[in-house]
Amino acid sequence: MTLLDITDLKVTYSTKNGKVHAVNDVSFSIGEGVNYGLAGESGSGKSTIAEALLGLLPDNGQIESGEVLFKGQDLTTLSPSERRDILWEDIAYIPQSAMDALDPVMSTGAQIRQAIQKHRNVSKAKARERVRELYDIVGLDPNRIDDYPHEFSGGMRQRVTIAMALALEPDLIIADEPTTGLDVIVQDKIVDKILEIQERMDSSLLLITHEIGVIAETCDDLSILYGGKVMEQGSVDNVLINPTNPYTMGLKNSFPEIEDGGDPVSIPGSPPNLSQEPSACVFKDRCPFSTAECEQSHPDLVDLPNRNHQSACHHVKKAAQMRRDAKEPET
Numbered sequence: 371m372t373l374l375d376i377t378d379l380k381v382t383y384s385t386k387n388g389k390v391h392a393v394n395d396v397s398f399s400i401g402e403g404v405n406y407g408l409a410g411e412s413g414s415g416k417s418t419i420a421e422a423l424l425g426l427l428p429d430n431g432q433i434e435s436g437e438v439l440f441k442g443q444d445l446t447t448l449s450p451s452e453r454r455d456i457l458w459e460d461i462a463y464i465p466q467s468a469m470d471a472l473d474p475v476m477s478t479g480a481q482i483r484q485a486i487q488k489h490r491n492v493s494k495a496k497a498r499e500r501v502r503e504l505y506d507i508v509g510l511d512p513n514r515i516d517d518y519p520h521e522f523s524g525g526m527r528q529r530v531t532i533a534m535a536l537a538l539e540p541d542l543i544i545a546d547e548p549t550t551g552l553d554v555i556v557q558d559k560i561v562d563k564i565l566e567i568q569e570r571m572d573s574s575l576l577l578i579t580h581e582i583g584v585i586a587e588t589c590d591d592l593s594i595l596y597g598g599k600v601m602e603q604g605s606v607d608n609v610l611i612n613p614t615n616p617y618t619m620g621l622k623n624s625f626p627e628i629e630d631g632g633d634p635v636s637i638p639g640s641p642p643n644l645s646q647e648p649s650a651c652v653f654k655d656r657c658p659f660s661t662a663e664c665e666q667s668h669p670d671l672v673d674l675p676n677r678n679h680q681s682a683c684h685h686v687k688k689a690a691q692m693r694r695d696a697k698e699p700e701t
């Protein structure tokens with residue numbers, strides 16, 4: 371069954387210099403028990419999608435159009451309080467830089483206990499017991515529930531935020547860059563922990579990260595975003611093993627760990643101008659395949675012959691051929 375179904379989502383921010391078209395016609399859906407990755411470089415609209423679907427956009431942000439169905443219910447039409455209830459009961463959100471957002475003057479355990487007591491009719495002692503359990507689940511010492519945020523390392527604070535998000539056993543966990551800013555070993559541990567918990571709770575995961583290596587390891591499906599547009603999406607095997615979009619290929623090259631070796635190469639050029647809705651391919655200025663056609667319209671996201679694979683590129687065939695050529699070098 372589909373848990374989350376986003377259709378043609380458009381989000382803008384109003385600024386003194388006009389509108390920023392941060393998310394343009396994004397559609398994807400997440401089934402029950404599925405791990406879904408949202409990838410793309412900084413500014414591609416990842417966090418905006420999460421905030422829009424949760425009703426947490428800042429005051430200058432607005433959903434222009436589109437539908438966000440969670441278990442069949444359109445979240446965009448709910449009142450803030452109805453949305454908050456769903457948020458806590460069904461969807462857990464680990465925001466970007468969550469570990470820095472903990473209240474510095476309250477013990478970490480008390481912050482989680484309060485969240486539990488706000489939503490469940492349980493005694494303080496019972497809620498504290500639950501916090502101890504959660505610390506154990508996320509790999510923190512349950513005897514440290516009275517410690518303050520500053521007494522923990524970055525990785526441990528991130529575990530606290532995960533414990534907080536899990537307190538009410540959500541159906542969907544949305545984690546925005548949960549490993550960014552942590553060292554590599556801690557990153558691996560946090561990812562493993564999220565997966566272990568998510569499997570145990572049988573929940574779905576929306577994992578937002580610019581590190582596609584992490585998505586390759588952990589997710590079933592993904593969308594690759596650029597300039598607020600989905601450039602390629604589908605199963606991880608299709609999209610990351612056999613990419614057909616020049617942007618995905620460029621991203622992949624900048625993450626050598628999912629290739630066999632090779633130096634990381636970042637894609638030259640700067641991100642697109644978001645002051646207007648895209649009238650040309652958003653990637654055209656940085657794309658090696660760009661032609662006059664790419665100036666004329668942004669390509670539609672079209673189904674490719676293999677199941678569960680879509681790409682938006684006027685030159686899908688050329689790009690796929692080049693990938694095949696690169697795989698089988700002439701001798």
Ligand code: ATP
Nearest residue numbers: 383385390392411412413414415416417418428580
């Ligand atoms: P990162 O990887 O850096 O977290 P992201 O993919 O999450 O990036 P978003 O934060 O969603 O990207 O931003 C998408 C676009 O919207 C960017 O161009 C950003 O500058 C712009 N934007 C985000 N928040 C605001 C805001 N409050 N006001 C105006 N523009 C904003």
Ligand code: MG
Nearest residue numbers: 416417418466
């Ligand atoms: Mg972000």
